[in-house]
Amino acid sequence: MxxxxxxxxxxxxxxxxxxxxxxxxxxxxxxxxxxxxxxxxxxxxxxxxxxxxxxxxxxxxxxxxxxxxxxxxxxxxxxxxxxxxxxxxxxxxxxxxxxxxxxxxxxxxxxxxxxxxxxxxxxxxxxxxxxxxxxxxxxxxxxxxxxxxxxxxxxxxxxxxxxxDDTNAEAKKEEKLIFWTFIISSLVILLAHNVFVFILLRQPGFVYYLGLNIIIFIALSVVTGFSRWIFSEEISQWIIRNLFVIFGIGAWILFRFSIHFLKEVRIPSPQSLIRKYGDSIFIIFLLSTQLFSVKTAALLFACLEVFLFFICIYWGIKAYLKGFIAVRFYLFSWFFLIIGSILNTLIFWKILPINLFTESILPISSMLQLLAFAFAFADKSKQFERNRKLQALTDSSTNLPNRTYYFDKLPTLLASIAPHSPQLALVMIDISNYQTLNQAFGPAKADSVISEVIQSIHQQALRMEGVLSFPLPNKSINKVIRITATNIILISTTPDQIKQQILKIQRILDTPTLVNKIHFRHQYKIGSALYPTQGADLDKLYQNALIANHSVTYSSGNWAAFTDNLKSNHAHQLGLITQLTDDIEHEKLYFHIQPQVNLADRSIIGGEVLVRWHNKHLGQVSPAEFIPLAEQTGLIYKLTDMLLEKVFQWAFEHPAALSTQRLSINISALDLLQEDFANQVIEKLQNHHLSACKFTIEITETSIFQNNNIVHNNVRQLHHAGFKLAIDDFGVGYSSMQNLVVLETDELKIDQFFVMNLLNDPQSQTLCRNMIDLCKALNIVSVAEGIESEEILQLLLQCQCQIGQGYHLYRPMSPNDYLKLLD
Structure with missing residues (x-):
C-alpha cells in the first residue's frame, strides 16, 4: 500500500x-x-x-x-x-x-x-x-x-x-455514501415527523408543504446525482429535461403554502395584488420554460427566487408584528431554504465553485427548513390553543372579556385582590333600547352600534383610576366585561368614588350616536352592588346588581345602588316565586355533583348533590336566592320531592356512581317537620331498588328544630333504613348543639365561611379546630366545605379533618362529568 x-x-x-x-x-x-x-x-x-x-x-x-x-x-x-x-x-x-x-x-x-x-x-x-x-x-x-x-x-x-488513487477513491465513495445516506435519512425522518404533526393538528395548507419538500427532494437528487438511486432512468431523464418546470412548481407551492400558513393573521390581505395575481407570475414562468432557452429560464428562476425571498421575509416580519409568534420559525425556515436555493443557483451560474461546502448548502438548508417547521407547527398549535382559550373568554365583537370570564376567571382574580381591597363595587350597565335599534336599522347595524358604544365606555374606563383590570391570555388590558349583547359590567376598587365614576360613563351614554345620519340617544340603566357585603360570591353580586339595575325608573334617574329594601321588593319576589313554581312543576330544575375527597389520600369517596336552576327569563339563579324563598313560600317540599326523584332515578340508571362512593342530598330542616317525610323518601328509594346506605341526607340549618315527635320519628326511620344524616353549614345560621342531638348526626359539615378564612383569621382557625375536635369526641365524621387552596387543605389535615370539598379539589359538575371522573 x-x-x-x-x-x-x-x-x-x-x-x-x-x-x-x-x-x-x-x-x-x-x-x-x-x-x-x-x-x-x-x-x-x-x-x-x-x-x-x-x-x-x-x-x-x-x-x-x-x-x-x-x-x-x-x-x-x-x-x-x-x-x-x-x-x-x-x-x-x-x-x-x-x-x-x-x-x-x-x-x-x-x-x-x-x-x-x-x-x-x-x-x-x-x-x-x-x-x-x-x-x-x-x-x-x-x-x-x-x-x-x-x-x-x-x-x-x-x-x-x-x-x-485506489484507496482514496474507495474512501471517497464510502464517504459520499454515508453523507447522502445521512442526508436522505434525516430528510425523510424530519418530513415524516411533520406529516405526523399535521395528522394530529390538521394544519391548513399542509399539502403544499408536503409537495414543496417532495420537490426539494427531487431537486437534491438531480443536483447531487443520487436520482439514479431512487428513480428509473426514464424518470430521471424526464426530470432533467423539465428541471426548471419542477423548480417553478416548487416556487409556486412555497408561495401558496406561505399564504395558508399566515392565513390566520390575514397576510397577505385578500384584497392585495399579490394575493389576487401572484399565481399568474408562476404560470407565466412555467410557460416561459417551454418557450425560451435554458439560460433564459435559469435567469427568470433566479429572479423568482429573489422575489420569493423578499416577499416571504416581508410577510413573516409583518405577521410577527401582529403577534403571530409561530412565524419566527417560519422566517428561520424559509430564510435558510431560499438562501440555500439561491446559493445553489449561483453554483449553476459559475459564481460559486463546486466543492464539498457548496455541495452541502442545499441539503443542509433543506434539513434546517424541515427542522424549523417542526418547531413552527408546534408553536402554531400552541398559539391555536391560546387563541381557543382566548376566544372562549372574549366577546367576538369587541374582544372584551365575556360571561364565561366573569364566572370562571373573575372569582380567582377577586380572591387574589381581596386582602388589598376590602370592599369593591360591581357596576352593571344595561343598554335597554337594543330592540328599538333592531327594529329601526336591523340586527347587524344594531349590533355594530351597541358594540361601538361599549368600546367607548371601555376607553373611558381605561382612563379612569380605581377601576379593576381584567387580564386576558393575550395580556391585553381590559376594564369592562360584556355579559350579554346589551349588558356590561365593571368593578370599582374605590367604592367611595363610584358616583364620580358613573357620571363619567353616563356622559358617554348620553352622547347621541350617529346611525344612518340620525342622532340616536341611548336608553340605559345602571345598577351597582358592593362586594363582599352585598354579595360574597359573583353569582350573588351579579344578582344584586341586576336587582338594582331593574329597579331603575327613568323618572328617578339612570342609576340605583343595591339595598336590602330592593331585595325584598314584593314585585321581584312575586316574579321569582311565580317562575320557581312553574319550573318546579315542569321539573326544569336539575342537579350538579361536587366530589367529596378523603383528605388523607385524596381519593373520591362520594359527592354532594347541588340543585341548580336556570330560568329562561331570569337566567341562572343562585341556590342562595331561591332556596330561602322556597322555604318561605312552602315550595321547598315540592323542590325536595322533585330533587329526590331525579337523583334516585339517575342513580338507578348509573349504578357505577354508587359502586364504591356515596351521594349526599341536601334537604331543608322544614322537610323533617313533615309527618310522612321519611316514609316518602324510603318508598322512592325502594321503587328504584337502591340501598339507603349509599346516601347521606344533609340538613341545612335554616330554622331551629323543635324537640317534637315528628322530627324524632323521621330521623329514626331514616337511620333505621340505612341513611346517614349530616348537618350542613354548621357554625352559621341557626346552628346549635341541640341539633346535633336531635338529628343523631353522622357527619358535621363545617361552613365554608370559616374554612376560607383559615389562613388570615386566627378566630376561624380556633373555631375550625374546635369543631373538628368536637367531631372526634362525638365520633362524627368531619367535613370541610370551601377548600380553595393547598395551604388551607394542609391546615385541615393538621387538624385531622377527614373529608373535604371545594374548588381546589373539584368544582361542581354535571352528573355525566362526575361519572367520567369516577372512570
Missing amino acids: ASKCFLFFLFIATQLWAENTIISNGSDPRINVLIPTFKETQPISAKDVLSNGEFQQSIYEESQGFSESAYWHKLSFPKTTTPNMGQTIHLALNYYVIEHLDFYLFHGDQLQSQWKRGALESWKGDTKRYNGIWIPISLSNEQDTTLLVRKQGNSPLLTPFMLF
Whole structure:
C-alpha cells in the first residue's frame, strides 16, 4: 500500500514539466488549472479529436457556460516510471446535470475504454451500484495516457475534476455514501415527523408543504446525482429535461403554502395584488420554460427566487408584528431554504465553485427548513390553543372579556385582590333600547352600534383610576366585561368614588350616536352592588346588581345602588316565586355533583348533590336566592320531592356512581317537620331498588328544630333504613348543639365561611379546630366545605379533618362529568 501511495505522488510530481499535463496538488484532489479544450464545429470521432483537435486553454472558460455546442477536454498523463507495473487513478465528477457526457481513454493513440455518463444517456448498467461519476484511468508504463471528455448540453459547468488513487477513491465513495445516506435519512425522518404533526393538528395548507419538500427532494437528487438511486432512468431523464418546470412548481407551492400558513393573521390581505395575481407570475414562468432557452429560464428562476425571498421575509416580519409568534420559525425556515436555493443557483451560474461546502448548502438548508417547521407547527398549535382559550373568554365583537370570564376567571382574580381591597363595587350597565335599534336599522347595524358604544365606555374606563383590570391570555388590558349583547359590567376598587365614576360613563351614554345620519340617544340603566357585603360570591353580586339595575325608573334617574329594601321588593319576589313554581312543576330544575375527597389520600369517596336552576327569563339563579324563598313560600317540599326523584332515578340508571362512593342530598330542616317525610323518601328509594346506605341526607340549618315527635320519628326511620344524616353549614345560621342531638348526626359539615378564612383569621382557625375536635369526641365524621387552596387543605389535615370539598379539589359538575371522573 505504501508503495502504491509513493508511486501515485511520484506520478503527480512528474507532471510539473509536462506541457499539456493536468497538475494536481497531492493534498487537494481537485484539478484547478485551465484544461485544454476543443470546440466541436461538426461531428467528429474521438480518434480524430485526439490526432487533429486543436486544444486551447483559452476557450476553457467558454466551455463552462451556457452553450449548445459540444466541447472536448483533454487530460494527459505520462507513462508510469515502473516497468511492467500498471497504475490506476480515478477521476470523479461532482456535477450531474450535463445532458451528454462521454469519456474516452487512450494509451498512445489506441482507444482503451469508453463510458457514457450524460444525464440523458443510458449508462447500460455498467456500475454495480450508483455512487456518482467515477472514471477509472489505467495508466500505461509504455505510452502516454489521454482522457478525452466530451460535454454537450444546455447546462453550464462541468469541472472541477478530482483525481484519487485506489484507496482514496474507495474512501471517497464510502464517504459520499454515508453523507447522502445521512442526508436522505434525516430528510425523510424530519418530513415524516411533520406529516405526523399535521395528522394530529390538521394544519391548513399542509399539502403544499408536503409537495414543496417532495420537490426539494427531487431537486437534491438531480443536483447531487443520487436520482439514479431512487428513480428509473426514464424518470430521471424526464426530470432533467423539465428541471426548471419542477423548480417553478416548487416556487409556486412555497408561495401558496406561505399564504395558508399566515392565513390566520390575514397576510397577505385578500384584497392585495399579490394575493389576487401572484399565481399568474408562476404560470407565466412555467410557460416561459417551454418557450425560451435554458439560460433564459435559469435567469427568470433566479429572479423568482429573489422575489420569493423578499416577499416571504416581508410577510413573516409583518405577521410577527401582529403577534403571530409561530412565524419566527417560519422566517428561520424559509430564510435558510431560499438562501440555500439561491446559493445553489449561483453554483449553476459559475459564481460559486463546486466543492464539498457548496455541495452541502442545499441539503443542509433543506434539513434546517424541515427542522424549523417542526418547531413552527408546534408553536402554531400552541398559539391555536391560546387563541381557543382566548376566544372562549372574549366577546367576538369587541374582544372584551365575556360571561364565561366573569364566572370562571373573575372569582380567582377577586380572591387574589381581596386582602388589598376590602370592599369593591360591581357596576352593571344595561343598554335597554337594543330592540328599538333592531327594529329601526336591523340586527347587524344594531349590533355594530351597541358594540361601538361599549368600546367607548371601555376607553373611558381605561382612563379612569380605581377601576379593576381584567387580564386576558393575550395580556391585553381590559376594564369592562360584556355579559350579554346589551349588558356590561365593571368593578370599582374605590367604592367611595363610584358616583364620580358613573357620571363619567353616563356622559358617554348620553352622547347621541350617529346611525344612518340620525342622532340616536341611548336608553340605559345602571345598577351597582358592593362586594363582599352585598354579595360574597359573583353569582350573588351579579344578582344584586341586576336587582338594582331593574329597579331603575327613568323618572328617578339612570342609576340605583343595591339595598336590602330592593331585595325584598314584593314585585321581584312575586316574579321569582311565580317562575320557581312553574319550573318546579315542569321539573326544569336539575342537579350538579361536587366530589367529596378523603383528605388523607385524596381519593373520591362520594359527592354532594347541588340543585341548580336556570330560568329562561331570569337566567341562572343562585341556590342562595331561591332556596330561602322556597322555604318561605312552602315550595321547598315540592323542590325536595322533585330533587329526590331525579337523583334516585339517575342513580338507578348509573349504578357505577354508587359502586364504591356515596351521594349526599341536601334537604331543608322544614322537610323533617313533615309527618310522612321519611316514609316518602324510603318508598322512592325502594321503587328504584337502591340501598339507603349509599346516601347521606344533609340538613341545612335554616330554622331551629323543635324537640317534637315528628322530627324524632323521621330521623329514626331514616337511620333505621340505612341513611346517614349530616348537618350542613354548621357554625352559621341557626346552628346549635341541640341539633346535633336531635338529628343523631353522622357527619358535621363545617361552613365554608370559616374554612376560607383559615389562613388570615386566627378566630376561624380556633373555631375550625374546635369543631373538628368536637367531631372526634362525638365520633362524627368531619367535613370541610370551601377548600380553595393547598395551604388551607394542609391546615385541615393538621387538624385531622377527614373529608373535604371545594374548588381546589373539584368544582361542581354535571352528573355525566362526575361519572367520567369516577372512570
